[in-house]
Amino acid sequence: MSAAIPLSAQLINLFASVILLLAFAMLAQRRVLPLINLFALQGLTLCLSTLVVAFTTGQAHLYGSAALTLVLKAILLPWILHRLVRKLQVKADVEGLINIPATMIAGIVLVMIAFNVALPISQLSSAISRGTLGIALASVMLAFLMMIIRTKAIPQVVGFLAMENGLFLAATSATYGMPMVVELGIALDVLVGVIILGVFFFQIRDQFDSLDIRHLEKLKER
Amino acid sequence: MSFSGLLWQLFAIVLALALAPLLTGWVNQCRAWMQNRSAPPLLQPYYMLHKLFLKDVVLAHGASHLFRFAPFVVFGCMVLACAIIPTLSTDLPLAPAADTIALVGVFGLARIFISLAAMDIGTSFGSLGGRREMLVGFLAEPALLMVIFTTAMISQSTSVATIVETLAHRDFIIYPSMAFAGIAFTFVSFAENARVPVDNPATHLELTMIHEAMILEYSGRHLALIEWAAGLKLYAYSCLGLALFFPWGIAEGDSMFGLLLAIPVLVAKLAIGGALLAGIESVNAKVRIFRAPEFLGTAFLFAVLGLLVRLLLETRV
Numbered sequence: 088m089s090a091a092i093p094l095s096a097q098l099i100n101l102f103a104s105v106i107l108l109l110a111f112a113m114l115a116q117r118r119v120l121p122l123i124n125l126f127a128l129q130g131l132t133l134c135l136s137t138l139v140v141a142f143t144t145g146q147a148h149l150y151g152s153a154a155l156t157l158v159l160k161a162i163l164l165p166w167i168l169h170r171l172v173r174k175l176q177v178k179a180d181v182e183g184l185i186n187i188p189a190t191m192i193a194g195i196v197l198v199m200i201a202f203n204v205a206l207p208i209s210q211l212s213s214a215i216s217r218g219t220l221g222i223a224l225a226s227v228m229l230a231f232l233m234m235i236i237r238t239k240a241i242p243q244v245v246g247f248l249a250m251e252n253g254l255f256l257a258a259t260s261a262t263y264g265m266p267m268v269v270e271l272g273i274a275l276d277v278l279v280g281v282i283i284l285g286v287f288f289f290q291i292r293d294q295f296d297s298l299d300i301r302h303l304e305k306l307k308e309r
Numbered sequence: 310m311s312f313s314g315l316l317w318q319l320f321a322i323v324l325a326l327a328l329a330p331l332l333t334g335w336v337n338q339c340r341a342w343m344q345n346r347s348a349p350p351l352l353q354p355y356y357m358l359h360k361l362f363l364k365d366v367v368l369a370h371g372a373s374h375l376f377r378f379a380p381f382v383v384f385g386c387m388v389l390a391c392a393i394i395p396t397l398s399t400d401l402p403l404a405p406a407a408d409t410i411a412l413v414g415v416f417g418l419a420r421i422f423i424s425l426a427a428m429d430i431g432t433s434f435g436s437l438g439g440r441r442e443m444l445v446g447f448l449a450e451p452a453l454l455m456v457i458f459t460t461a462m463i464s465q466s467t468s469v470a471t472i473v474e475t476l477a478h479r480d481f482i483i484y485p486s487m488a489f490a491g492i493a494f495t496f497v498s499f500a501e502n503a504r505v506p507v508d509n510p511a512t513h514l515e516l517t518m519i520h521e522a523m524i525l526e527y528s529g530r531h532l533a534l535i536e537w538a539a540g541l542k543l544y545a546y547s548c549l550g551l552a553l554f555f556p557w558g559i560a561e562g563d564s565m566f567g568l569l570l571a572i573p574v575l576v577a578k579l580a581i582g583g584a585l586l587a588g589i590e591s592v593n594a595k596v597r598i599f600r601a602p603e604f605l606g607t608a609f610l611f612a613v614l615g616l617l618v619r620l621l622l623e624t625r626v
Contacts, residue, residue, distance in 0.1 A: 097483040100622045104485035107618070111610065188606045195613055202621045218622045 095143040096218075099260075102136035103219035106256060107198070110229040113249060114194055115187050119177050119241055123168045126245050126252075130160030133252055136219075137259055148267050149259070156255065159274050164248060164281055168241065171285050175292060177241060184236045194229055201225035209261070223257035226250075240291060240298045244284050251277055317568060318392065318401045324572070325391035325548075329540035330354035332547065332583055339587035354540060361533035369430045369526055379426035380527065380534040386419035387541035396548045397571040398560040399470040408467040409457040412549075413450060416501070419538070420446045427523035434515055438522025441598060445507060445519065448605035449500045452493055455612030459490040460553050462619055469552065477556035485622060489615030491554045495589075496608035498546040500601070503539070505590040507601050517595065544579075547586075551578050 109129040116122045134157040141149030185193075205221035230250035234243050251273070258265045265273075288298060295302040334354045341348035350356075368377070392403045393412055407415065424439035461467045463484065464475035500507040503520035512518045515525075524535050552559060558574030560567030596604060 100618075101483050101485050101488075104488070104618050104622070107614065108489070111614070115607070188603055191606060191610050195610060195617075198614070198617055202617055206621070221621045222618075 095139055098139045099136055099143075099219060102132050102139065103222040103256065103260070105132045106136070106226055106252070107222045107229075110226040110249065110253070111191070111194060113245065114190055114229055114233055117187070119172055119239075120169070122242060122245055123165050123172070126168075126249060127161050127165035129249060129252055130156060130165070133256060134161060136256070140259055140263065144263060146263050149263060151267060152255075152259070152270055155270065155274055159278065160248070160252065163278070167281055167285065168245070171288060172241065175241075175288055175298065177239075177298065184238060190232070190236055193232060197228040197232060198225040201228050219260040220257060223253050223260055225253075226256065227253035229253075238299050238301055240284075240288055244281065248277065248281070314400070314402050317398060318403055321397050321401060322388060322392050325396060325541060325544055326388070326537075328576070328579070329391075329544040330358060330537065332544050332579055333540040335580065336543075336583045336587050336590075339584045340590055343587055343591040354536070358533050358537055361528075361536070362530050364529045366529035366531055369432075371430055372526075373429055375422075376426050376429045376526075377531070379422045379429075380531040380538070382422045383419045384534045384538045384541070386415050386422075387538045387545060390415050390545045391541055391548070393469065394545055394548045395470050395473050395552050395559055396575060398568055399474050400561055404470040405468065409461065409469050409472070410454065410467055412469065413453055413457070416542075417446070417450060419542075423523055423535070427526075430526045432526065434522045434525055438519055438525075441519045442523060444598075445500050445601055445605065448602055449497045449608070452605060452609040452612045453497045453501075455609065455616055456490045456494045456497065456553075459486050459612065459615045459619055462616070463487070469549075473552045473556045473559060474561060476553070477559065477561075484619075486615040486619035487554065489611045489618060491550075493608045493611035493615065494550055494553070496604065496611070498550060499589075500605055500608070502543045502546055504586070506593050506596050506604055509595050517598070519598075547579055547582050548575075551575075551582065 106129055109125055109132065113122055113125045113129070116125060134153050137149055137153040137156060140146070141153060201224040202221040205224045209218060209220040227250050230246045230253055233246035233249065237243050237246065255273075291303070292298055331351065331354070334349070334351045337353070338348040338351055389407075390412060392401075393407050393415075395401065395404060420442060424442050427435040427439035427442075429435075457467070460472050460476070463486070464472040466472060466475070499505070503510050508519040508521075509517065510520070512521060515522060520539070524532065527535055555578060558571060558578070560571040
């Protein structure tokens with residue numbers, strides 16, 4: 088059974104597993120800078136996985152997506168976030184609404200749900216990497232979870248970006264990627280989003296002396 | 310079961326008994342080198358055992374029979390575990406005696422006895438150590454079982470010998486699930502063998518220790534047996550890890566040549582594994598006892614992820 092899986096599919100599965108692993112590592116990471124590095128690593132793994140799919144299927148536009156992923160998610164966005172952290176002088180540890188082991192268990196439950204939901208869908212697809220659809224869905228949900236449980240602004244943005252990673256993986260695994268126009272649009276969106284959010288960070292900090300977004304829940308002026 | 314098979318089984322047990330202190334000594338030596346200390350001699354654990362066996366046993370006043378029997382039970386469990394795990398060959402008479410789940414049970418039995426013995430005297434450190442050991446054990450055991458289930462799903466069997474045979478004979482395939490299981494197994498074996506992120510084997514600070522706290526009251530040959538059993542446990546876990554994740558070189562059948570070849574391969578693998586263990590121990594700091602659940606929870610997470618990834622990615626027809 089497993090012996091029939093070609094090497095390229097094995098590699099894709101391996102990279103997908105690494106992406107899932109990194110999603111969990113990000114969920115468990117307490118500090119901001121390692122969190123950003125993990126995100127960069129996830130981008131790099133995503134790029135490698137896309138490259139393997141591109142090479143196996145001969146889809147030329149996937150090379151473009153891989154290059155875009157590398158430049159944007161593995162280099163540019165982490166660099167912007169690093170700069171932001173330096174300028175904002177974020178020192179404190181990331182704190183979550185629930186503790187890390189509980190988060191992990193919630194994460195496992197999410198992965199189980201994602202795998203079960205994705206199984207019938209991936210059987211419809213004939214793509215070589217269809218098995219990774221479940222992992223893609225799982226990383227989207229884990230990123231969602233991260234956005235929900237984190238209280239500081241920067242980890243929330245990283246969660247948002249990681250969610251985009253998951254979506255990209257889903258697109259690659261189910262249908263060999265989105266059309267180039269859509270991909271470029273999303274890439275630009277994400278980039279602009281991060282830059283705007285970066286400006287927001289400064290505003291939030293100036294207003295509240297903290298990046299804790301729970302302050303935003305108070306609507307009244309003091 | 311043939312006569313030569315029986316002889317080889319005996320030889321495997323004797324080899325385990327002889328190599329276990331050597332492995333401990335090797336790990337200690339590597340660790341000392343990596344930390345820029347002058348290393349104790351490689352044979353130091355043997356000298357230690359020799360010294361302890363010559364000394365008299367001093368028993369506390371309140372010691373019950375349990376306290377005296379526990380070292381023998383623990384030692385017996387570890388010898389049995391070393392006999393079941395295929396160290397040299399997958400075709401030894403004792404291999405079908407217990408599958409992997411029973412093997413985890415054998416480790417559990419040893420843990421229960423050593424913890425009970427630690428609580429038996431009634432000193433505060435003993436019961437503290439016993440309770441901590443049970444905490445670590447009850448978190449490590451499910452993770453270990455999950456690791457074993459992952460390998461059992463690949464080979465469709467829970468017998469260690471069958472698992473090893475199946476894994477060794479497959480064409481080389483990248484199993485992401487095995488990678489997850491391997492990481493989880495490493496975590497678990499660090500915790501189970503009282504190694505650095507969870508416990509420090511060289512500590513003399515009573516408040517932080519787990520394993521050492523339990524055996525504070527032991528002396529003489531009892532202590533020797535427990536120390537030897539600790540060495541055997543490390544050996545058993547190393548051999549289990551090597552058998553599950555690097556099964557190449559373990560003989561099948563009882564051909565003379567294969568078995569003779571298996572010995573140097575095993576020693577080489579143990580030497581590399583021991584050096585790696587020392588390396589990992591050197592770059593890590595001991596975590597607080599309250600962080601241990603997090604450490605083992607991560608191990609459990611990896612093991613479950615391995616299982617799930619196995620179900621999702623690798624079971625296509």
